Amino acid sequence: MRSATGSAKVKHRGNATGPCPDPERAYPVLGSLIRYLGSLKSRADLGVLSKMLGGLRVTRADIEPACVFGVRGYRRNVIASSEWFELLALCWRSGHCTPIHDHRGVSCAFRVVEGVGTEIRFAPTDSGLICPTASVRMEPGYVCAAQDADIHQVANMQSPGTDLVTLHIYSPRIRKMNTYAFVTSEGAEGCDSYKRPLSRGVIRAAATRRPRAIRR
Numbered sequence: 001m002r003s004a005t006g007s008a009k010v011k012h013r014g015n016a017t018g019p020c021p022d023p024e025r026a027y028p029v030l031g032s033l034i035r036y037l038g039s040l041k042s043r044a045d046l047g048v049l050s051k052m053l054g055g056l057r058v059t060r061a062d063i064e065p066a067c068v069f070g071v072r073g074y075r076r077n078v079i080a081s082s083e084w085f086e087l088l089a090l091c092w093r094s095g096h097c098t099p100i101h102d103h104r105g106v107s108c109a110f111r112v113v114e115g116v117g118t119e120i121r122f123a124p125t126d127s128g129l130i131c132p133t134a135s136v137r138m139e140p141g142y143v144c145a146a147q148d149a150d151i152h153q154v155a156n157m158q159s160p161g162t163d164l165v166t167l168h169i170y171s172p173r174i175r176k177m178n179t180y181a182f183v184t185s186e187g188a189e190g191c192d193s194y195k196r197p198l199s200r201g202v203i204r205a206a207a208t209r210r211p212r213a214i215r216r
Contacts, residue, residue, distance in 0.1 A: 023080040023087075029062040030079070033087070037169065040084040044171035049109035050145040053169065060114045060165050063089050067165055074098070074156070076168075086173040092117075092164040097155030099179040100130070102148070107171045109145040112138045115156065115164035119144055122151040122180070130180055151180065 024031045033052055037044070060067055066077040066089035074096040077089045090110070100122060117138040122130040130151060138144060146152060156164035 026065060027063055027079060029056070029058050030087070033169075034080050037080070037085040037087060037171070038082060040082070040171060042084065043105075044085065044107050044169070046107040046109060046145050046147050049107060049169050049171065050143050053109055053111040053143045053167070056111060056167075058111070058113055058167060063113065063165075063167065067091055069093055069163070070096070081173060083172065085169060085171040088168045088170075089113075090166045090168055092156035092166070094156055094158050094160045094162055096164075098153055099181075100151065100153045101177050101179045102151045103146050104148060104176075104178055105172075106174055106177070107145075107147045108168070109143060110166045110168040112140050112142045112144075113165040113167050114140060115162060116140075116158055117142075117164050117166060118155045118157045120153045120155070122153075124151075 024034050027034070033056065036052065063079065066079050068077050069075055069091045070093075074090055074092040077091065079087045079089060081087065092115070100120075119136040119138055120132055121134040121136070123133045125131050136144075144154075154166075156162075158164065
């Protein structure tokens with residue numbers, strides 16, 4: 001691990017009230033991780049990020065100032081960042097999910113802190129559409145790692161009232177990513193028996209790709 005001496009300036013953009021503290025002091029359990037990330041001068045190795053997250057002993061109480069939930073969807077709460085990384089706490093109510101997305105040009109690793117998450121993995125097909133290939137149940141302590149062309153969706157599929165909190169690292173910071181929206185054809189010719197769906201699901205059909213900027 002490189003020394004933080006001479007490292008890039010690390011910004012704190014958490015959600016604690018009052019003056020923004022030094023992130024290492026605000027989140028002491030993340031101190032060694034923040035120092036390593038602040039020393040980066042290029043994109044982080046995915047294996048290193050996975051190993052560091054796997055070795056953490058972190059609870060929701062350890063990152064409570066950054067545990068802020070959204071109303072209409074999951075919320076991204078920045079703990080620390082520089083040109084070469086972003087460290088966030090993502091907070092999810094029941095039913096919140098990401099778009100289906102890839103990780104173009106970015107190393108992404110996260111650890112489940114509280115709750116049980118679901119990761120749905122996808123692969124391209126010869127048709128130009130994508131196909132679900134696996135669904136992974138992510139218990140507390142589970143570390144997920146993805147980069148570049150890996151395509152997935154993360155969701156909180158637990159019962160109402162049950163939260164999900166995850167700790168994410170992106171290196172470098174995400175500027176844009178490809179997201180995939182499900183589409184359907186016009187339906188079967190000569191058949192009008194299909195009814196409107198009774199409920200909205202996370203997965204609907206096959207998908208097309210579109211670039212999407214990350215909102216701050």
